[in-house]
Amino acid sequence: MDSGERKYKNKEITVYWKPSSCIHASACTNELPEVFNPDERPWVKMEGSNTSKIIDVVDKCPVDALTWKWNDESKNKEVGSEHSNHIKNRRKALLEKDNLDPKQDTAIDIMDDGPFVVNGGFLLERENGSRSKFSGTVSLCRCGASKLKPFCDGSHRSINFKSK
Amino acid sequence: MEGKKNIPVITIIKDGPLKVSGDFTLLKENRFPLESGSEVWLCRCGKSSRKPFCDGSHKK
Numbered sequence: 001m002d003s004g005e006r007k008y009k010n011k012e013i014t015v016y017w018k019p020s021s022c023i024h025a026s027a028c029t030n031e032l033p034e035v036f037n038p039d040e041r042p043w044v045k046m047e048g049s050n051t052s053k054i055i056d057v058v059d060k061c062p063v064d065a066l067t068w069k070w071n072d073e074s075k076n077k078e079v080g081s082e083h084s085n086h087i088k089n090r091r092k093a094l095l096e097k098d099n100l101d102p103k104q105d106t107a108i109d110i111m112d113d114g115p116f117v118v119n120g121g122f123l124l125e126r127e128n129g130s131r132s133k134f135s136g137t138v139s140l141c142r143c144g145a146s147k148l149k150p151f152c153d154g155s156h157r158s159i160n161f162k163s164k
Numbered sequence: 165m166e167g168k169k170n171i172p173v174i175t176i177i178k179d180g181p182l183k184v185s186g187d188f189t190l191l192k193e194n195r196f197p198l199e200s201g202s203e204v205w206l207c208r209c210g211k212s213s214r215k216p217f218c219d220g221s222h223k224k
Binding site for chain 2: 073105106107108109110116118120121122123124125126127131140141142143144145149150161163164
């Protein structure tokens with residue numbers, strides 16, 4: 001993260017702090033000073049209270065300075081709009097960036113009506129058993145029409161490939 | 165650093181699917197993890213009725 005952004009975790013949730021957004025409305029420091037105390041470092045102490053209280057207070061932040069997510073990613077799917085400051089509702093980009101540690105994880109993105117987009121390192125093993133190493137972003141055909149198989153050449157558009 | 169994670173291997177099965185093994189995360193279009201890997205078979209013929217996974221339709 002850049003620009004002084006921080007994240008704080010307990011066993012269940014991660015709280016994100018984005019200082020550039022803070023308007024000092026003080027909802028957090030007034031309601032839960034055991035956790036949010038700007039006079040201390042770190043100023044967020046997750047052990048100061050329980051998860052449900054922290055969520056309540058983070059949801060009261062009027063901007064996206066404080067946001068949160070469940071560490072158990074499957075639970076993030078269930079979160080609705082009542083949790084105004086869940087990252088899904090405030091900072092959707094964090095869902096993309098932060099679920100994955102780019103140094104550790106290789107992600108295969110399944111594009112609607114398009115290819116598999118592999119982000120991160122992997123070995124590609126060809127039909128003849130030879131292996132080559134890839135890193136960065138590589139798109140692999142899943143429509144069956146590419147002339148550059150196994151790679152995507154954009155043919156899914158010309159055949160109007162529908163993945164659903 | 166090295167060795168903690170198994171680099172994923174994507175194997176191209178001749179006239180068949182992609183076999184993915186190792187440590188990886190499969191993400192649906194909404195970017196939620198669909199599956200975190202050990203091994204999956206991904207359709208690359210476009211015909212599977214259980215996309216993104218292979219259901220053997222390429223043989224038909």
